[in-house]
Amino acid sequence: MRIPLIAGNWKMYKTIAETEQFFREFLPLVADSTHCEIAIAPPFTAITKAVKAARGSRVAISGQDVYWEKQGAFTGQVAAPMLAEAGCRFTIIGHSERRQYFAETDDTVNKKIRAALAAGLESIVCIGELLEQREAGQTEAVLRRQVDGGMAGLTAEQLTRIIIAYEPVWAIGTGRTATPDMAEEAHRFIRALAATRFGKEAAAGLRILYGGSVKPDNIKGLMAQPDIDGGLVGGASLDPRGFATIVNF
Ligand code: 13P
Numbered sequence: 356m357r358i359p360l361i362a363g364n365w366k367m368y369k370t371i372a373e374t375e376q377f378f379r380e381f382l383p384l385v386a387d388s389t390h391c392e393i394a395i396a397p398p399f400t401a402i403t404k405a406v407k408a409a410r411g412s413r414v415a416i417s418g419q420d421v422y423w424e425k426q427g428a429f430t431g432q433v434a435a436p437m438l439a440e441a442g443c444r445f446t447i448i449g450h451s452e453r454r455q456y457f458a459e460t461d462d463t464v465n466k467k468i469r470a471a472l473a474a475g476l477e478s479i480v481c482i483g484e485l486l487e488q489r490e491a492g493q494t495e496a497v498l499r500r501q502v503d504g505g506m507a508g509l510t511a512e513q514l515t516r517i518i519i520a521y522e523p524v525w526a527i528g529t530g531r532t533a534t535p536d537m538a539e540e541a542h543r544f545i546r547a548l549a550a551t552r553f554g555k556e557a558a559a560g561l562r563i564l565y566g567g568s569v570k571p572d573n574i575k576g577l578m579a580q581p582d583i584d585g586g587l588v589g590g591a592s593l594d595p596r597g598f599a600t601i602v603n604f
Pocket of ligand 1: 522566
């Protein structure tokens, strides 16, 4: 049985003070939400405050990115053991914004997953096609390349600590969600692909989240799909009431 996961990716939003305020409002609204796991990925500067605020609740904290070296002269980077020490359970890896603006590749995704695994973090690995790739009928080829490259050489055992987030790039921040059927088709493809690479059992246990303009009014339809195991929510995770509505789909 796959337990749903609803994760909020705050991107470059919220100060420490705003983080504290968010948790004050959000936690009471999800205090009885035992049907799913909940995670929030704040900016690095607010992680410590978020961990402290979420202590004793069911909300886990995630990094938004991680570097693959343990330490060293890598100005601006944050290592996986540092995230773990700060109290993170997860880290997002390979978000399309990192691929687009910060030269993330499937190869760097692979290194980051390995570093996260070594530090005991679970990875939320983002994949998804651009609009022109979908229109050219390349969606499956793109997803196959991202899964094969990003997860190259990983074992079925390691897959149990990996979550995939299918985020079609054309649906991110655009208000244009994939329909539940479109999302389900991609999720089914990803699970079938995982079965050929990692075995049927590992694929059956793999959680695949949908991301891209998830809102309180479309989460129910998405979650009704058999292969959609949760959401990775951007803009709509910034508002405590709205995000709680999504969590309580
Ligand atoms: P939006 O929910 O704002 O479209 O962002 C999705 C996303 O990129 C989550 O990682």
